[in-house]
Amino acid sequence: xxxxxxxxxxxxxxxxxxxxxxxxxxxxxxxxxxxxVTVEEISRRADISPRTFFNYFVxxxxxxxxxxxxxxxxxxxxxxxxxxxxxxxxxxxxxxxEAADRASEDxxxxxxxxxxxxQHPHLFALRMAGMRxxxxxxxAVIARRLAxxxxxxxxxxxxLTSRARLITLVAIxxxxxxxxxxxxxxxxxxxxxxVRDSFDQLDHLLVAAxxx
Amino acid sequence: xxxxxxxxxxxxxxxxxxxxxxxxxxxxxxxxxxxxVTVEEISRRADISPRTFFNYFVxxxxxxxxxxxxxxxxxxxxxxxxxxxxxxxxxxxxxxxEAADRASEDxxxxxxxxxxxxQHPHLFALRMAGMRxxxxxxxAVIARRLAxxxxxxxxxxxxLTSRARLITLVAIxxxxxxxxxxxxxxxxxxxxxxVRDSFDQLDHLLVAAxxx
DNA sequence: CTGCAAGATTGCAGAGCATGCAATAATTGA
DNA sequence: TCAATTATTGCATGCTCTGCAATCTTGCAG
Numbered sequence: 053x054x055x056x057x058x059x060x061x062x063x064x065x066x067x068x069x070x071x072x073x074x075x076x077x078x079x080x081x082x083x084x085x086x087x088x089v090t091v092e093e094i095s096r097r098a099d100i101s102p103r104t105f106f107n108y109f110v111x112x113x114x115x116x117x118x119x120x121x122x123x124x125x126x127x128x129x130x131x132x133x134x135x136x137x138x139x140x141x142x143x144x145x146x147x148x149x150e151a152a153d154r155a156s157e158d159x160x161x162x163x164x165x166x167x168x169x170x171q172h173p174h175l176f177a178l179r180m181a182g183m184r185x186x187x188x189x190x191x192a193v194i195a196r197r198l199a200x201x202x203x204x205x206x207x208x209x210x211x212l213t214s215r216a217r218l219i220t221l222v223a224i225x226x227x228x229x230x231x232x233x234x235x236x237x238x239x240x241x242x243x244x245x246x247v248r249d250s251f252d253q254l255d256h257l258l259v260a261a262x263x264x
Numbered sequence: 265x266x267x268x269x270x271x272x273x274x275x276x277x278x279x280x281x282x283x284x285x286x287x288x289x290x291x292x293x294x295x296x297x298x299x300x301v302t303v304e305e306i307s308r309r310a311d312i313s314p315r316t317f318f319n320y321f322v323x324x325x326x327x328x329x330x331x332x333x334x335x336x337x338x339x340x341x342x343x344x345x346x347x348x349x350x351x352x353x354x355x356x357x358x359x360x361x362e363a364a365d366r367a368s369e370d371x372x373x374x375x376x377x378x379x380x381x382x383q384h385p386h387l388f389a390l391r392m393a394g395m396r397x398x399x400x401x402x403x404a405v406i407a408r409r410l411a412x413x414x415x416x417x418x419x420x421x422x423x424l425t426s427r428a429r430l431i432t433l434v435a436i437x438x439x440x441x442x443x444x445x446x447x448x449x450x451x452x453x454x455x456x457x458x459v460r461d462s463f464d465q466l467d468h469l470l471v472a473a474x475x476x
Numbered sequence: 477c478t479g480c481a482a483g484a485t486t487g488c489a490g491a492g493c494a495t496g497c498a499a500t501a502a503t504t505g506a
Numbered sequence: 507t508c509a510a511t512t513a514t515t516g517c518a519t520g521c522t523c524t525g526c527a528a529t530c531t532t533g534c535a536g
Contacts, residue, residue: 062502065503103517139473177392218465218466221444222466223437226434272533273532274484302522
């Protein structure tokens with residue numbers, strides 16, 4: 053118990069099983085197509101019982117799409133909230149690029165998942181569903197920044213929330229754009245870089261639209 | 265065969281069955297909760313065999329969320345494509361508000377569906393998935409308008425597509441905002457009106473962001 | 477009206493998904 | 507080493523969804 057006592061044996065094993073399942077389902081789905089894969093076969097490859105599979109994931113699909121992104125540490129959040137002045141979409145874009153970086157797993161997993169997402173749009177929808185919590189957290193953070201930037205807005209709670217939610221959803225749309233570009237590339241940039249690109253394009257769009 | 269010979273008896277019956285199923289599933293899910301409803305019970309209420317249910321919908325959930333929106337008639341599309349000059353988001357907002365109007369069914373259905381969406385976020389995700397075709401059509405139309413507005417852009421196919429896709433996804437985000445506001449109201453405006461509101465807010469956001 | 481072709485409904489069988497429950501096994505901390 | 511906690515597993519069960527073949531309905535032409 054000298055090096056790192058954070059992750060005990062139990063925790064490490066759990067993580068390993070989780071990865072094993074995800075790896076198994078991704079490889080199987082790639083080999084035999086999504087519909088041709090059964091939980092039984094996944095379990096055989098991952099060396100667990102079929103029953104155990106459902107202790108980790110509620111469905112085959114959930115094992116494929118993985119977890120949604122998570123918001124960053126509180127210290128950096130504070131700097132986002134207080135870092136007024138600049139374009140808010142730029143700032144949100146940075147937040148998202150960092151989240152994308154943090155969520156990135158090994159490259160093989162990423163590529164397999166990407167290919168499956170491309171073939172099966174409904175998996176993509178599942179991924180969107182898994183982002184709801186992220187969305188809500190993001191909206192809350194953006195609302196705090198808006199209130200900090202413009203205290204007069206903070207008095208009208210409804211307007212504040214509405215605007216924060218709109219910014220969130222536009223940002224999520226931009227994130228989807230980044231995903232879409234990333235998926236279309238043969239085998240290219242990191243997702244984080246693509247995210248920054250898309251937010252840059254959004255910036256150009258805004259300037260053009262407002263200058264009309 | 266004097267009034268309208270478009271919909272024969274066959275077609276009318278099919279439509280009626282479809283509505284009966286949707287009505288049955290919405291009422292049952294409202295009464296007993298989404299998880300407490302079986303296909304068998306839905307079929308009993310709709311007076312069809314369970315097997316027939318699956319001839320109409322691929323799943324319980326699909327029967328609840330209904331169909332995605334459809335793009336408008338070609339004549340109005342042409343005017344969108346040629347109607348350069350104005351803010352493109354305004355124009356897209358109009359397109360969407362009209363699509364929302366056209367897709368609206370009877371009020372009861374709408375309200376039940378809304379309540380269920382609120383309780384079960386994953387239904388909402390399914391609805392988003394059902395919009396993929398709409399999204400793709402919208403992107404194609406926007407690309408044509410962009411090319412019409414700025415012929416020099418049309419030479420760089422990749423940039424054109426990328427921009428059209430970004431506009432589409434930002435617009436979809438705004439549509440989601442409209443849904444979200446609409447769902448939060450006790451029992452209010454039409455969805456189409458809400459859509460216009462959200463696109464107005466987007467406009468303000470753009471001006472503010474660009475004027476920073 | 478009649479008969480035929482196309483299309484819709486149904487029952488049945490079967491594979492797979494997903495969950496609860498209770499027994500068993502592994503990990504933790506004292 | 508022991509007791510508490512947590513994870514894994516097998517079993518039973520109910521529901522989802524699909525393919526297939528039989529039957530019935532609708533559309534249409536003669």
